Every structure is written in structure tokens, then in C-alpha cells.
Amino acid sequence: MYRLDIAEVAQRSGLNPSTLRYYEKRGLIASDGRHGLRREYDDSVLTRLALIALGRRAGFSLNEIGVLFRPQGGRLELSRQELQNQAGKLRSQAEELKVTADLLDHIAACSAPSHLECPRFQAILKDAFIPEDTE
Incomplete structure (x- = not known):
């Protein structure tokens, strides 16, 4: 695992640091701590941000994404039924x-x-x- 500071995550994801802080406040992502004044994230946050972007593009609200992408037993479990329902709507x-x-x-x-x-x-x-x- 590699640790990224908030600026690196922002650059790689194309999101503003304020969006990352907002997602963290909403519980969609989590930082691993701080290095000085900067938040640091595990590099797996980029996968999580890609899933959030996919969810947004698919028409899910942030609340729905928070529920859909909630880890279950240490693994991320996506509701196949919800995804199929949304695909039908799209x-x-x-x-x-x-x-x-x-x-x-x-x-x-x-x-x-x-x-x-x-x-x-x-x-x-x-x-x-x-x-x-x-x-």
C-alpha cells in the first residue's frame, strides 16, 4: 500500500481537495491520518473515488452511493439488484x-x-x- 496526500489524490482523481474533504465528511472515503497539516490516504482511495464517480454517472445520489458502497465484512459489496434496477432506468x-x-x-x-x-x-x-x- 502506498500513502497519498490530499494534493496527490486530487491530482490523480481530478477532484478538488474540497470535494475530497466533503466526501470524507459524508463517510464515502476515509483518510488514514495526517502528515503535518495534510490529510493522507491509502492508494485504494482512488478505486473508491472511481466507484463514486461511476455511481454519480449512473444517476445515484451521494446518499445512495454511501449505502451501495458500504463495506460488508471488510469487502465492498455492491447490490447487484440495485445496479440492475439503475441500469434499467438508464x-x-x-x-x-x-x-x-x-x-x-x-x-x-x-x-x-x-x-x-x-x-x-x-x-x-x-x-x-x-x-x-x-x-
Whole structure:
């Protein structure tokens, strides 16, 4: 194991020292002590920070990350079910974004005098954004 001071961790992770201190305050990472006035971390903190970044990118809140990435019996255990649930949510969001991108592409390329006169635009708009009557 190699010890890194807060400046090294910040440089390697691309995070500000203030973010590292915040993560430490939230219990997401832990320093091993201090060398003078500087916090020091075990080099495994970089893996932990990468997992936090992955969790953030996947749409988890810091609270959720704290629960998901809590060590169990000395090992980091990730809930496979929670990860699968989040992956499903991301796929759904990706599909919604694709529909929106397709609509924007059509609007940009449409030769109709007005987009509101374009039958294809109306159909895409209705299918994607206008809820059906629930009566």
C-alpha cells in the first residue's frame, strides 16, 4: 500500500481537495491520518473515488452511493439488484433521449413550411410527448 496526500489524490482523481474533504465528511472515503497539516490516504482511495464517480454517472445520489458502497465484512459489496434496477432506468432514459434526438433531427431537416403542418412531426410529437386519454 502506498500513502497519498490530499494534493496527490486530487491530482490523480481530478477532484478538488474540497470535494475530497466533503466526501470524507459524508463517510464515502476515509483518510488514514495526517502528515503535518495534510490529510493522507491509502492508494485504494482512488478505486473508491472511481466507484463514486461511476455511481454519480449512473444517476445515484451521494446518499445512495454511501449505502451501495458500504463495506460488508471488510469487502465492498455492491447490490447487484440495485445496479440492475439503475441500469434499467438508464436504458429507459436513453430511449427517451433517442426519441427526443430523432424529433429534433426531423425538425431541423423538415422542409414543411411550418413544423406544425408536418404530419410526421405531429405523429412523432404525439407519440412521444402527448399522453393518451386515460378515460
